Amino acid sequence: MGDPPGQDEILKKAGEILKSGGLVAFPTETVYGLGGDAFNPASSKRIYAAKGRPSDNPLIVHICRLSDLEKTAAFIPKEAYELAEAFWPGPLTMILQKDPLLPSETTGGLQTVAVRFPSHPLAQALIDAAGGFVAAPSANTSGRPSPTVGKYVYEDLSGRIDMLIDDGQVGLGLESTIVDLTEEVPMILRPGFITEAMLRKVLPDICLDPALLAKAVTADLDPQAIKASDTADGSLGDNPDADHTGPKAPGMKYKHYAPQGEVIIFEGDEKKVSERLLFELQKDRKKGIRSGVILSDQMLDRLKGQEEEIPADSVKCLGSSDDTEAMAHMLFRFLREFDDEKIERIYVRAVAQEGLGLAVMNRLKKAAGGRIIAL
Numbered sequence: 001m002g003d004p005p006g007q008d009e010i011l012k013k014a015g016e017i018l019k020s021g022g023l024v025a026f027p028t029e030t031v032y033g034l035g036g037d038a039f040n041p042a043s044s045k046r047i048y049a050a051k052g053r054p055s056d057n058p059l060i061v062h063i064c065r066l067s068d069l070e071k072t073a074a075f076i077p078k079e080a081y082e083l084a085e086a087f088w089p090g091p092l093t094m095i096l097q098k099d100p101l102l103p104s105e106t107t108g109g110l111q112t113v114a115v116r117f118p119s120h121p122l123a124q125a126l127i128d129a130a131g132g133f134v135a136a137p138s139a140n141t142s143g144r145p146s147p148t149v150g151k152y153v154y155e156d157l158s159g160r161i162d163m164l165i166d167d168g169q170v171g172l173g174l175e176s177t178i179v180d181l182t183e184e185v186p187m188i189l190r191p192g193f194i195t196e197a198m199l200r201k202v203l204p205d206i207c208l209d210p211a212l213l214a215k216a217v218t219a220d221l222d223p224q225a226i227k228a229s230d231t232a233d234g235s236l237g238d239n240p241d242a243d244h245t246g247p248k249a250p251g252m253k254y255k256h257y258a259p260q261g262e263v264i265i266f267e268g269d270e271k272k273v274s275e276r277l278l279f280e281l282q283k284d285r286k287k288g289i290r291s292g293v294i295l296s297d298q299m300l301d302r303l304k305g306q307e308e309e310i311p312a313d314s315v316k317c318l319g320s321s322d323d324t325e326a327m328a329h330m331l332f333r334f335l336r337e338f339d340d341e342k343i344e345r346i347y348v349r350a351v352a353q354e355g356l357g358l359a360v361m362n363r364l365k366k367a368a369g370g371r372i373i374a375l
């Protein structure tokens with residue numbers, strides 16, 4: 001047996017696969033991406049098929065040079081260069097008017113395009129090897145939590161793609177922030193690591209898509225109540241309490257990030273949440289329901305103070321409770337691990353919806369079908 005292929009060889013092979021219409025999953029600083037040549041409509045169609053993704057949900061075009069932005073977009077406002085100067089390469093996606101040469105298969109039939117310049121060195125090298133333009137959504141089966149570890153890409157897409165570049169756990173763990181620059185006022189369509197406050201320093205007028213601020217449905221665990229409040233696609237925009245405009249990023253309207261188990265979010269102070277948690281966990285244990293819980297160190301201490309053993313089948317610890325970054329980093333991985341462990345109910349405490357907490361709660365609420373139980 002010869003030596004295993006070196007990185008240069010892997011990248012060369014991956015570049016050849018992409019240039020000839022194949023698909024390569026690769027790490028980025030946010031989550032793993034499922035890449036195809038952005039200018040090849042057949043590649044984009046293969047991406048939708050591999051993921052089981054609705055074809056009206058556009059892909060993000062990844063570039064590795066700022067100068068290539070001009071080849072993806074028909075018109076680039078000065079705000080785009082200002083954002084690029086501040087946050088590229090990095091976890092920010094911009095929506096612009098698409099270049100006419102970019103296939104509509106890549107943009108889900110829209111006249112606009114989503115573009116990102118990732119900071120991950122391997123991602124940059126891969127995009128370069130592929131000719132400069134890689135269309136890539138997250139490398140998961142549509143609807144499942146985005147993969148932050150190579151093994152979950154393999155689990156979802158093995159046999160459907162031509163190559164996986166596995167680089168272990170990614171750095172950030174949540175998908176990029178998406179900013180729309182095609183309307184009069186720049187708008188955040190998906191929250192992420194680049195927060196509203198960071199963006200506001202560059203674009204003082206920036207606003208949030210109202211669909212992101214829609215009040216979550218509050219229900220209790222009574223099965224009737226859950227049924228009644230469940231929306232057809234898990235979208236917050238379908239909440240009768242919410243503003244009637246749906247989210248502008250097509251992907252934000254689908255039920256998303258969902259593990260097989262039911263996610264239940266409790267909102268309230270540590271004391272109330274820990275009491276309720278113990279009550280639910282004990283109830284689940286009696287009924288033979290496999291339950292799991294995501295906890296901060298503080299919550300863990302509180303529960304340990306009340307019980308000799310926490311009555312959960314799986315306990316995942318996040319570290320300090322104000323460490324929203326740890327939650328962002330580990331959330332998708334934990335949701336996947338709960339699936340591996342066949343956990344049927346997953347309990348988690350809400351974080352404050354500010355800064356990075358807005359992005360974490362956005363993903364959590366979608367995983368929970370929009371329900372939060374206020375205590």
Ligand code: AMP
Pocket residue numbers: 057058059060095107110112113114136137138175178189248249250251252
């Ligand atoms: P993913 O890469 O899996 O995180 O999905 C890409 C996200 O970008 C989805 O939520 C899409 O709906 C969104 N997106 C891509 N292109 C556009 C566009 N032209 N306008 C609005 N949202 C977009």
Ligand code: MG
Pocket residue numbers: 137138146
């Ligand atoms: Mg995705």
